[in-house]
Amino acid sequence: MSDPAAAKPGGDAPAPAELNVLHWWTSASERAAADHVAARMAEQGLRWVDGAVAGGGGSAAIKVLNERTLRRMAPKVAQLNGQSMSEWADMGLLLELDGVAQRRNWARTMFPQVMSQLTVREHVVAAPLGIHRINNLYLNKAVFAQHRIELPSDWTGVLRAAKALRAAGVTPVAFSDEPWQVATVFEALLLGEAGPSLYRRMMVQRELQAFDDPALERSLRRLRDWRGLALPAAAQGAASGPQPVMLGERPWTELVADFAAGRSAMLIMGDWARGELGSLGLEGGRDFDCRAVPGTAQAHLYSIDTLAMLAGSGVQAEQEKMAELLGSATLQLGYNRIKGSVPVRRDVPVDELDPCAQQSFALFANPATPRVPSLVHRMAFGEVGKNAIIETVHRFALDPAQTPAAAQRKLQGLLRALTPPPPSTPSPPSPPAAISPKAPR
Numbered sequence: 001m002s003d004p005a006a007a008k009p010g011g012d013a014p015a016p017a018e019l020n021v022l023h024w025w026t027s028a029s030e031r032a033a034a035d036h037v038a039a040r041m042a043e044q045g046l047r048w049v050d051g052a053v054a055g056g057g058g059s060a061a062i063k064v065l066n067e068r069t070l071r072r073m074a075p076k077v078a079q080l081n082g083q084s085m086s087e088w089a090d091m092g093l094l095l096e097l098d099g100v101a102q103r104r105n106w107a108r109t110m111f112p113q114v115m116s117q118l119t120v121r122e123h124v125v126a127a128p129l130g131i132h133r134i135n136n137l138y139l140n141k142a143v144f145a146q147h148r149i150e151l152p153s154d155w156t157g158v159l160r161a162a163k164a165l166r167a168a169g170v171t172p173v174a175f176s177d178e179p180w181q182v183a184t185v186f187e188a189l190l191l192g193e194a195g196p197s198l199y200r201r202m203m204v205q206r207e208l209q210a211f212d213d214p215a216l217e218r219s220l221r222r223l224r225d226w227r228g229l230a231l232p233a234a235a236q237g238a239a240s241g242p243q244p245v246m247l248g249e250r251p252w253t254e255l256v257a258d259f260a261a262g263r264s265a266m267l268i269m270g271d272w273a274r275g276e277l278g279s280l281g282l283e284g285g286r287d288f289d290c291r292a293v294p295g296t297a298q299a300h301l302y303s304i305d306t307l308a309m310l311a312g313s314g315v316q317a318e319q320e321k322m323a324e325l326l327g328s329a330t331l332q333l334g335y336n337r338i339k340g341s342v343p344v345r346r347d348v349p350v351d352e353l354d355p356c357a358q359q360s361f362a363l364f365a366n367p368a369t370p371r372v373p374s375l376v377h378r379m380a381f382g383e384v385g386k387n388a389i390i391e392t393v394h395r396f397a398l399d400p401a402q403t404p405a406a407a408q409r410k411l412q413g414l415l416r417a418l419t420p421p422p423p424s425t426p427s428p429p430s431p432p433a434a435i436s437p438k439a440p441r
């Protein structure tokens with residue numbers, strides 16, 4: 001299995017070398033994007049053995065990865081993004097890919113931000129696939145046109161449109177109570193209210209005082225208001241009462257399907273939603289508009305998908321071959337066109353991608369763009385930290401009895417608990433395990 005030249009029993013063609021890949025790409029577009037990679041691998045004598053674990057945002061997949069690794073059944077390749085990847089690399093669990101990066105000149109072809117994300121203690125520890133933008137507001141053009149409502153680009157316009165949509169019998173917003181989805185909307189709203197520099201002070205520098213800023217309270221209010229626009233008309237009044245009104249933890253694919261069918265008209269979601277809309281036959285620019293969440297037009301709230309190669313697997317040559325393929329220009333274009341993300345290389349022509357992808361790529365490529373790391377998608381925090389924050393935001397969103405000010409204090413308290421003491425203070429006996437030693441950029 002580890003030898004790509006090994007002969008197939010009874011045949012001349014060499015048996016493809018197998019690589020078991022653990023990931024969470026299970027929607028139609030995610031599946032198609034993964035199948036695209038598998039097909040390109042097959043052309044090179046490598047077999048993608050699928051280890052998908054369903055669940056948007058990947059929490060379930062990461063739990064399975066932990067379990068499998070503990071039981072010595074680790075996959076050969078795993079989707080490990082951002083700070084999670086750093087944590088695994090720090091434990092010596094990942095194969096270093098410096099040779100691949102050098103041979104393929106990644107330092108020159110990849111965006112510097114991508115390279116810095118892949119590099120832990122001066123070693124490249126994963127292969128990058130695509131860059132997602134999180135701060136998108138999708139608008140269903142047919143619904144807006146049918147009811148002659150202007151496409152909004154600021155909050156006043158959004159609220160005006162929502163009122164008109166309600167009057168026309170359309171639920172304005174698609175929203176799920178699934179914790180990672182609630183928090184994904186929240187981080188985009190926070191960026192809008194706080195702006196990139198305060199967002200960074202909170203999520204990257206982790207300054208406790210930054211959590212006192214009124215922008216945080218405003219974004220919590222916005223989150224609740226936005227969710228209110230997804231409630232059935234009859235439940236709207238009840239939502240401000242003492243009893244929580246639930247929307248249900250619907251998978252993100254159902255939200256996309258609702259939006260595509262015109263059952264809702266607005267959606268805030270990472271651009272994997274654009275990939276999924278593509279798989280339903282909708283085209284960015286033609287059928288739906290992708291605008292930035294109000295207040296975030298100049299910024300790129302990013303998440304970078306990466307596949308790490310597990311160390312000591314006995315198939316190093318095949319893992320390296322796969323990593324080389326993932327970084328190649330052709331694969332980058334083919335994969336990202338399906339997935340909704342954009343290439344990690346600055347030298348690929350993106351003029352064939354849809355206008356939304358071109359815009360995301362141009363923004364990410366522009367050195368003047370404030371690029372801010374996603375909290376929910378592990379760019380700013382590792383698994384433990386991001387889960388704790390998601391949980392807090394989720395509880396607030398669903399519990400009308402909790403005030404935004406109380407949630408703000410909870411988030412600040414959480415940060416205090418997650419952040420290790422400054423070097424001058426003596427260390428407590430068991431330091432909190434949440435924060436990765438590698439600071440996000």
Ligand code: BGC
Pocket residue numbers: 024030055056057058081132272303304305377
């Ligand atoms: C990943 C995407 C994926 C999305 C929904 C994100 O964390 O980066 O690749 O499509 O979750 O599952």
